[in-house]
Amino acid sequence: xxxxxxxxxxxxxxxxxxxxxxxxxxxxxxxxxxxxxxxxxxxxxxxxxxxxxxxxxxxxxxxxxxxxxxxxxxxxxxxxxxxxxxxxxxxxxxxxxxxxxxxxxxxxxxxxxxxxxxxxxxxxxxxxxxxxxxxxxxxxxxxxxxxxxxxxxxxxxxxxxxxxxxxxxxxxxxxxxxxxxxxxxxxxxxxxxxxxxxxxxxxxxxxxxxxxxxxxxxxxxxxxxxxxxxxxxxxxxxxxxxxxxxxxxxxxxxxxxxxxxxxxxxxxxxxxxxxxxxxxxxxxxxxxxxxxxxxxxxxxxxxxxxxxxxxxxxxxxxxxxxxxxxxxxxxxxxxxxxxxxxxxxxxxxxxxxxxxxxxxxxxxxxxxxxxxxxxxxxxxxxxxxxxxxxxxxxxxxxxxxxxxxxxxxxxxxxxxxxxxxxxxxx
Numbered sequence: 001x002x003x004x005x006x007x008x009x010x011x012x013x014x015x016x017x018x019x020x021x022x023x024x025x026x027x028x029x030x031x032x033x034x035x036x037x038x039x040x041x042x043x044x045x046x047x048x049x050x051x052x053x054x055x056x057x058x059x060x061x062x063x064x065x066x067x068x069x070x071x072x073x074x075x076x077x078x079x080x081x082x083x084x085x086x087x088x089x090x091x092x093x094x095x096x097x098x099x100x101x102x103x104x105x106x107x108x109x110x111x112x113x114x115x116x117x118x119x120x121x122x123x124x125x126x127x128x129x130x131x132x133x134x135x136x137x138x139x140x141x142x143x144x145x146x147x148x149x150x151x152x153x154x155x156x157x158x159x160x161x162x163x164x165x166x167x168x169x170x171x172x173x174x175x176x177x178x179x180x181x182x183x184x185x186x187x188x189x190x191x192x193x194x195x196x197x198x199x200x201x202x203x204x205x206x207x208x209x210x211x212x213x214x215x216x217x218x219x220x221x222x223x224x225x226x227x228x229x230x231x232x233x234x235x236x237x238x239x240x241x242x243x244x245x246x247x248x249x250x251x252x253x254x255x256x257x258x259x260x261x262x263x264x265x266x267x268x269x270x271x272x273x274x275x276x277x278x279x280x281x282x283x284x285x286x287x288x289x290x291x292x293x294x295x296x297x298x299x300x301x302x303x304x305x306x307x308x309x310x311x312x313x314x315x316x317x318x319x320x321x322x323x324x325x326x327x328x329x330x331x332x333x334x335x336x337x338x339x340x341x342x343x344x345x346x347x348x349x350x351x352x353x354x355x356x357x358x359x360x361x362x363x364x365x366x367x368x369x370x371x372x373x374x375x376x377x378x379x380x381x382x383x384x385x386x387x388x389x390x391x392x393x394x395x396x397x398x399x400x401x402x403x404x405x406x407x408x409x410x411x412x413x414x415x416x417x418x419x420x421x422x423x424x425x426x
Contacts, residue, residue, distance in 0.1 A: 005052060006045035006086040014191040015042045021182040022046050022155070029182040030158045030175040032168075035215040036194050037186060039159040040072055041083060043130040048086045050155070051108040056127030058110045061145075063136040064392060065100075065114030072132065073100045073112045115141035116393055119286070127154040135160040135168025138393035139369060162220040164230065165237070166372050169220045188216045226375040226385045228347050228398075232354035233372045242368065245278050245360040247271070252305035253280070255297070256404030258396045259313060259324060260286060265293060266400040268367060269302065277408075279359045282367035284397065290324060294331035308407035309335040310399075338403045339410055343389065346402035353405040370397030 011019045015038065018031055033039050040060075047058050062068030075083040084102065087110075094103040100112035113121060115137035129145055131137060142156075149156055158175075160168050175183040188194045199216055203209075213219040227233075236242050247253075248271055256268040265288070269281035283296055297304070313325045313335050320327075325335050350371075359368055373394040376385035389395060 003088045006048045007088045009045050026182045027155045032172050032185045032218050034188050034218050043157050050128050055107045058128040059126045060112045060130045062132045064116045068112040068114050118144050129156045131158045133160050134158045135163040139167040167369050187218050228374050229371050241358045242361050245358050247280050253302040254305050255307045256400050257309045258400035264396040266396045277356045282364040290327050306336045308404050310403050311340050338407045349405035349409050350402045367397045370394035374398035
């Protein structure tokens with residue numbers, strides 16, 4: 001039996017350089033392409049070929065499982081064909097819609113996953129991975145996947161439009177200077193895939209120049225749309241307040257927590273030095289008992305003052321019947337419980353506090369990225385931001401930082417910034 005791969009698809013002219021690089025055996029590729037450039041479809045088309053050349057597991061990783069289902073699994077071309085129809089029916093032996101998984105006649109398997117649940121796939125051994133919308137994804141997913149691909153000589157493609165100077169920028173900046181990586185950046189002017197009349201229609205419909213520069217001219221300079229702390233984190237960068245911030249042995253360390261059970265638990269480590277707030281360390285993990293985090297604190301060389309935790313630390317666990325506060329007290333951690341408050345109050349407290357913060361870039365890298373990424377939930381139907389945060393990988397770090405800000409404002413008002421006010425949503 002002879003079949004053509006990809007099924008009824010041809011790469012566009014501007015997609016050919018990426019395609020040729022993969023054909024030549026390139027193992028790492030970054031494609032920072034404008035909106036509507038056909039990134040996911042082109043990457044999936046290559047995957048159909050790769051999966052028949054080498055038997056193995058292939059992943060298409062979206063920022064979340066829900067996005068993966070919408071954009072890739074249920075994604076459709078302009079002429080109404082499903083993306084997954086790039087595989088001819090003759091090659092498919094099994095489809096699992098619940099798992100978004102296709103098994104092929106040669107033994108290969110392709111699956112759509114989300115960076116929000118990558119750790120649920122422990123034990124899998126992919127040989128090819130597409131990181132879709134990487135600038136919106138949890139970068140820890142790539143840190144999990146990378147050593148697997150390195151061990152089995154697998155390949156990875158990173159597809160995205162910019163979201164400010166976050167980990168997407170760092171990936172692009174690294175790739176364009178690394179001869180082992182293929183790197184491509186395409187604006188609408190480079191590809192010609194989107195007529196200028198469409199851009200003008202977007203402007204006429206009220207799209208901001210920030211949106212247009214980011215989505216169609218792939219600008220890394222445009223602040224991340226809908227991000228709560230875009231301006232404040234950009235100011236931290238501009239002022240040089242993200243760099244090397246050493247531990248001051250003459251000042252005590254306070255910790256700010258967000259407690260998770262199925263989700264991540266986050267701890268920020270901060271010192272008040274004069275009128276500055278030094279954020280010297282960060283820790284995050286999931287699925288660990290409280291004594292694990294107590295051990296983390298004990299192994300640090302810090303002298304602690306207090307530990308700010310949300311009010312749900314008083315909730316009783318079903319199995320033990322004890323509150324987490326009681327467990328922590330037995331472990332030698334005395335929680336300072338943050339008073340109940342509105343989410344918007346926590347966001348405004350963080351905005352006010354960030355102007356005094358200095359971050360250690362290396363130790364707090366993931367936390368810094370989370371503060372940059374924390375954003376409003378998007379209303380797809382009405383194309384507006386909802387007045388509440390999106391719950392994703394960045395939420396835990398942002399919430400923990402917010403609890404620290406609320407604690408500082410309520411417990412140390414003379415030290416806290418004086419311009420704290422409810423400025424509304426922006």
